[in-house]
Amino acid sequence: MARGSSALARLRLGRDRRRTLYALAAAAMLFVLGEIVHPGFASLDSLEAVLTVASFVGLVAAGQTFVVLIGGIDLSVPWILNGAAILLVTSSLGQNERAPYAVALTLAMGAGVGMLNGLGVAFLDVPAVVITLAMNGIMEGLTLGLSGGLTCQACASYAPPIVQQAVHRQILGAPAELYLWLAVIIIVSFVLGRTRFGRHTYAIGNNLRASYLAGISVRFTTVMLYALSGLFSALAGILLVGFGGQASLGMGAPYLFQSIAAVVIGGVYILGGRGSYIGAAAGAASLTALVSVLLAMNMPDYGRSIIYGVVILVLLLLYGREESER
Amino acid sequence: MSPELAAPRRRRSLSVHIVGQNAGLLLVFAMLAAAVALYCLFYWMQQRSFPGNFELTSTVDNTMPLAMAAIGQTIVVLTRGLDLSVGGIIDLTNALAAVHMQDSLGSMLGWTVLVLLAGAALGFLNGLLVGVGRLQPIVVTLATLSIFQGLAIRVLPQPGGAIPPGYTALLVNMNQPWALLYLVLCAGLWLAFRRSAIGVAIIAVGNDEAAARANGINVVRSRVIAYTLSGVFAAAAGLFLAATATAGDATSGNGFTLSSIVAVVLGGVNLFGGRGSAIGAMAGGFVTTMIVNILFFSRIDPLYQSFYEGLFLIIAVVVGGGIGRMLRRRR
Known part of the structure; x- marks a missing residue:
C-alpha cells in the first residue's frame, strides 16, 4: 500500500481532473447539439443565460459537495432555500437600507439550521438522511406557518434593489451573479484543496475512524460542513429572490435533485472522500445546458424528467466502471 | 456494532435480551398506543364521544398505501x-x-x-443497477425516481381515469376496516419471509456483506430480490392509493418516498441495515397517520403540520436509538 500510495494519489488526482473535464466537455457538447437543433442556441447571450441559471444550482451544489465529501447528504436544501428567500423579503421589506441586516440574518439562519443538522449527525448519531429529511419538514412547517402560507403582508415585498443588482448588474458584459459564482468556485476550491479544514474533510470522507485516531476533530468538522451547506442553500435563496424579484412557495423544490445530480455528474464520490467542487460546478453547468437543450427541442416535462434520470444512470455506470478498477 | 454480535456468555436474563433485541418493535407499538390514546383524548375533548368504526376505517384505509410502501422500503433498508x-x-x-x-x-x-408485475420489473431494474452495476442505491434510485415519474405523467398526463367501485370495495371497504386483513396477511408473510432462505440472506447481507459472501450467500441475487420486492410492494401501494382515491393521479405518489423512510425509521428499522421488522415499519406508518389526525383534532394550524412531523421524527429517532442502545448494553 505504502509503495504504491504516491502513484495512486497521482492517479486519483488524474481521475478527478478527468471527471471535471468530462462534465465540462458534456456542457460544451450540449451547446453544440443545441446550436444544431436550435440555431442561435450557442450564442453568447444564451450561454450567459444558461450559466446564470446554472449558478443557482451550482451554489446549492457547493453545500452539497461539502457534506457528500464526508459521505453525508443534505435533504434539507429545498426548505432552507425557500425559507431563506421568504425571510429575506419579509425582513428587508424591499428597502435598501434594511438589506445588509436582512442578508446577514438570512445567511445566519441558513448556517444555523445547517449547524443543527450537523449537531444531529455528529453528536446524536442520527443518519444524515433522517436528520436532514426531518429538518426539511421542520423548515417547511415553520416557513408556511410563520408566513401564513405566504399570505402575510410583508411576504409580497420585492427583494431590495441592491440584492437584485447583485444578480443582474452587468459588469464587463456579464451579470454580477456569474462573478459571484466564480468567486465561490475559487474560494471553495481553495478551502477544500489548500487548507487544513479541506484536508480534514477528505480524510473523514476516506476513513472516519482513522481520521479520529489521527487527532482530527471529526465532530467539529462535521458540524461546520453541514453549517456551510445550510449557508449555501440560504445564499442561493437570497440570490434567487434577487433574480426573480419575489419569493414563492416551492421555489426550492427543484434544487434538491439538481444539486445531488450536479455533484454526481461532477464526479464527487457519493460515499465521500473524493471529488472537487470544480467538478460539481461543471456538473451544474452541463445539467442546466441539458435542460436548456431539451427546452429548445420543445421536449415535454415528462420527457425531460426521463432523460434527466437516464443521463445520471449512464454517467454513474461510466464512473462506476472506473471505480472498480481501483 | 460488535457488542451485539458477541454471543452472550452468561444468559443471565433472557427477557432483557429479548427486549433489547426487539427494542425498536416495542418502541413503535408504545408510540402507536400513545398516539391512539392522545388521539382519543383530543377527539373526546372536541366531540364529547370516542372515535368509532368510521374513524378506524378511514385511518386504516388512508394508511394502507404507506404501510405497503413501508414494507418494501424495509426490505431494501435491511440490505x-x-x-x-x-x-x-x-x-x-x-x-x-x-x-x-x-x-x-x-x-x-x-x-x-x-x-404488480410492472412494479416488480421497475424494482428489478433498480436491483440490477445496485446489485450487478454496484452503484450507490441513493443516486441510482434518485435517477430512476425521475425516470418513473416521467413515465407516470406520460401514462396519465392529467389526474383522472377511474377505478371501478367494486375494486375499491375489495381493497379498502369504506364501511368496515376490512383492510386490516391485508395487514395481518402481510405480517404473516413477513414472519415467514424472515425465516426463509432469501429473507435470512437479505438480513445477512445488510449485517455484514463480506461475512455473508464468505458463508456462500449470493449477495447480488439477494440485493436484486430485495429491490424487486420493494417494487412489488410499491405497486401494491399504488393500487391501494388508486382504490382509496377511486381515480388516478400521476403525482400523488411523490410524497411516499419520504414518508416510507419516516415509517421505516419510526418502526425501528436500522438504516445501516441488517436489523428491523416490516411489522414495525407498518406500525410506523400508522404512527405518522395518527400524528396527522392528532394535529387535526388539537386545532393546530395545518400549515405547521410538517414542522411537528419533522420534530417528532427527530425525537423518535434520538429517543428510540438511545433506549435501544441502553437496553442492548445492559444485557
Whole structure:
C-alpha cells in the first residue's frame, strides 16, 4: 500500500481532473447539439443565460459537495432555500437600507439550521438522511406557518434593489451573479484543496475512524460542513429572490435533485472522500445546458424528467466502471 | 456494532435480551398506543364521544398505501440500501391502474397482476443497477425516481381515469376496516419471509456483506430480490392509493418516498441495515397517520403540520436509538 500510495494519489488526482473535464466537455457538447437543433442556441447571450441559471444550482451544489465529501447528504436544501428567500423579503421589506441586516440574518439562519443538522449527525448519531429529511419538514412547517402560507403582508415585498443588482448588474458584459459564482468556485476550491479544514474533510470522507485516531476533530468538522451547506442553500435563496424579484412557495423544490445530480455528474464520490467542487460546478453547468437543450427541442416535462434520470444512470455506470478498477 | 454480535456468555436474563433485541418493535407499538390514546383524548375533548368504526376505517384505509410502501422500503433498508424510487413506482402503477382497469372481474384481477408485475420489473431494474452495476442505491434510485415519474405523467398526463367501485370495495371497504386483513396477511408473510432462505440472506447481507459472501450467500441475487420486492410492494401501494382515491393521479405518489423512510425509521428499522421488522415499519406508518389526525383534532394550524412531523421524527429517532442502545448494553 505504502509503495504504491504516491502513484495512486497521482492517479486519483488524474481521475478527478478527468471527471471535471468530462462534465465540462458534456456542457460544451450540449451547446453544440443545441446550436444544431436550435440555431442561435450557442450564442453568447444564451450561454450567459444558461450559466446564470446554472449558478443557482451550482451554489446549492457547493453545500452539497461539502457534506457528500464526508459521505453525508443534505435533504434539507429545498426548505432552507425557500425559507431563506421568504425571510429575506419579509425582513428587508424591499428597502435598501434594511438589506445588509436582512442578508446577514438570512445567511445566519441558513448556517444555523445547517449547524443543527450537523449537531444531529455528529453528536446524536442520527443518519444524515433522517436528520436532514426531518429538518426539511421542520423548515417547511415553520416557513408556511410563520408566513401564513405566504399570505402575510410583508411576504409580497420585492427583494431590495441592491440584492437584485447583485444578480443582474452587468459588469464587463456579464451579470454580477456569474462573478459571484466564480468567486465561490475559487474560494471553495481553495478551502477544500489548500487548507487544513479541506484536508480534514477528505480524510473523514476516506476513513472516519482513522481520521479520529489521527487527532482530527471529526465532530467539529462535521458540524461546520453541514453549517456551510445550510449557508449555501440560504445564499442561493437570497440570490434567487434577487433574480426573480419575489419569493414563492416551492421555489426550492427543484434544487434538491439538481444539486445531488450536479455533484454526481461532477464526479464527487457519493460515499465521500473524493471529488472537487470544480467538478460539481461543471456538473451544474452541463445539467442546466441539458435542460436548456431539451427546452429548445420543445421536449415535454415528462420527457425531460426521463432523460434527466437516464443521463445520471449512464454517467454513474461510466464512473462506476472506473471505480472498480481501483 | 460488535457488542451485539458477541454471543452472550452468561444468559443471565433472557427477557432483557429479548427486549433489547426487539427494542425498536416495542418502541413503535408504545408510540402507536400513545398516539391512539392522545388521539382519543383530543377527539373526546372536541366531540364529547370516542372515535368509532368510521374513524378506524378511514385511518386504516388512508394508511394502507404507506404501510405497503413501508414494507418494501424495509426490505431494501435491511440490505443497507435505500429506495428513493418508491414514490415514482407508486405514481406509475397508480396511473396504470386508473387508466386501464375496467369494471369486470377479469379486468380487475388481470390488471392487479399486471400492475404488480410492472412494479416488480421497475424494482428489478433498480436491483440490477445496485446489485450487478454496484452503484450507490441513493443516486441510482434518485435517477430512476425521475425516470418513473416521467413515465407516470406520460401514462396519465392529467389526474383522472377511474377505478371501478367494486375494486375499491375489495381493497379498502369504506364501511368496515376490512383492510386490516391485508395487514395481518402481510405480517404473516413477513414472519415467514424472515425465516426463509432469501429473507435470512437479505438480513445477512445488510449485517455484514463480506461475512455473508464468505458463508456462500449470493449477495447480488439477494440485493436484486430485495429491490424487486420493494417494487412489488410499491405497486401494491399504488393500487391501494388508486382504490382509496377511486381515480388516478400521476403525482400523488411523490410524497411516499419520504414518508416510507419516516415509517421505516419510526418502526425501528436500522438504516445501516441488517436489523428491523416490516411489522414495525407498518406500525410506523400508522404512527405518522395518527400524528396527522392528532394535529387535526388539537386545532393546530395545518400549515405547521410538517414542522411537528419533522420534530417528532427527530425525537423518535434520538429517543428510540438511545433506549435501544441502553437496553442492548445492559444485557
